[in-house]
Amino acid sequence: SQTIHQWPxxxxxxxxxxxxxxxxxxxxxxxxxxxxxxxxxxxxxLLFYSVGIGQISSEVPQNLSASRPQDxxxxxxxxKLLLSDSGFYLCAWSADRERGYTFGSGTRLTVV
Amino acid sequence: AQSVTQLGSHVSVSEGALVLLxxxxxxxxxxxxxxxxxxxNQGLQLLLKYTSAATLVKGINGFEAEFKxxxxxxxxxxPSAHMSDAAEYFCGAGxxxxxxxxxxxLTIIP
Numbered sequence: 479s480q481t482i483h484q485w486p487x488x489x490x491x492x493x494x495x496x497x498x499x500x501x502x503x504x505x506x507x508x509x510x511x512x513x514x515x516x517x518x519x520x521x522x523x524l525l526f527y528s529v530g531i532g533q534i535s536s537e538v539p540q541n542l543s544a545s546r547p548q549d550x551x552x553x554x555x556x557x558k559l560l561l562s563d564s565g566f567y568l569c570a571w572s573a574d575r576e577r578g579y580t581f582g583s584g585t586r587l588t589v590v
Numbered sequence: 591a592q593s594v595t596q597l598g599s600h601v602s603v604s605e606g607a608l609v610l611l612x613x614x615x616x617x618x619x620x621x622x623x624x625x626x627x628x629x630x631n632q633g634l635q636l637l638l639k640y641t642s643a644a645t646l647v648k649g650i651n652g653f654e655a656e657f658k659x660x661x662x663x664x665x666x667x668x669p670s671a672h673m674s675d676a677a678e679y680f681c682g683a684g685x686x687x688x689x690x691x692x693x694x695x696l697t698i699i700p
Binding site for chain 2 (some may be wrong): 482510512514517520521522524527529537566568570575576577578579580582583586588
C-alpha cells in the first residue's frame with residue numbers, strides 16, 4: 479500500500495534561518511506531488527506541485543522554493559525564513575485526478 | 591482560475607441533528623470535487639469524492655454529498671451528528687490540481 483511521510487512534525491526556527499522540509503512517498507511510482515500551506519483562517523494554499531522529477535510549478539511567488547530530486551521525494555526550502563512563513567505545511571500526492579489527494583501528517587512551522 | 595467557497599467558517603449543531611456544510615465552486619466545467627476532514631494538528635483525510643458518476647456520493651463515517659450542476663454546489667450532509675464529527679472540513683475542486691475552500695469548523699453540542 480502507498481504511504482506518505484513528512485517530517486519534522488514541528489519546527490521552531492529563527493527569522494533569517496534556512497528551511498528544509500522533506501516529503502517522501504512509498505508504494506507508488508511517478509506520483510504527482512504537492513505542497514500546501516495552511517494559515518489560520520485562510521484555508522489551504524497551494525504552494526508548489528510537481529508532475530515529475532525536476533518539474534516544479536510555483537503557484538504563489540514567495541520566499542519558498544521546492545525541488546524534486548527523486549521520483550518520490552519532494553522538498554520545500556527557504557534560504558531565509560520570514561515571520562510570515564509560519565504555518566502548517568502539508569505535503570500530498572496523487573496518482574490521478576479522479577482519486578484525489580493523500581495528505582501527509584503535516585509540519586507545524588513557527589518562525590520566531 | 592478555480593475558486594471554492596465554503597459558506598460558514600463555523601457551524602454548530604446538536605448531537606443527533608442534521609449536519610449541513612455548504613460548498614460552491616466556480617468552474618463552468620464541472621471539476622472533480624472532494625470533501626476532506628481534518629482533526630487538530632493532523633493532515634487531511636478524504637471523506638468522499640465526485641468524479642462525474644452518481645450525483646449523490648456516499649463517503650465514510652455516514653457523510654454524503656450531492657452534486658448539483660445548476661447550482662455549482664457540492665454540499666456535505668450527515669443525518670445525525672456524533673460527537674466524533676467535531677473537526678474542520680474542507681471542500682476541494684479541480685482537475686490537475688485542487689483548490690480548497692477556507693474550511694468550516696464543525697462543533698457538536700452535547
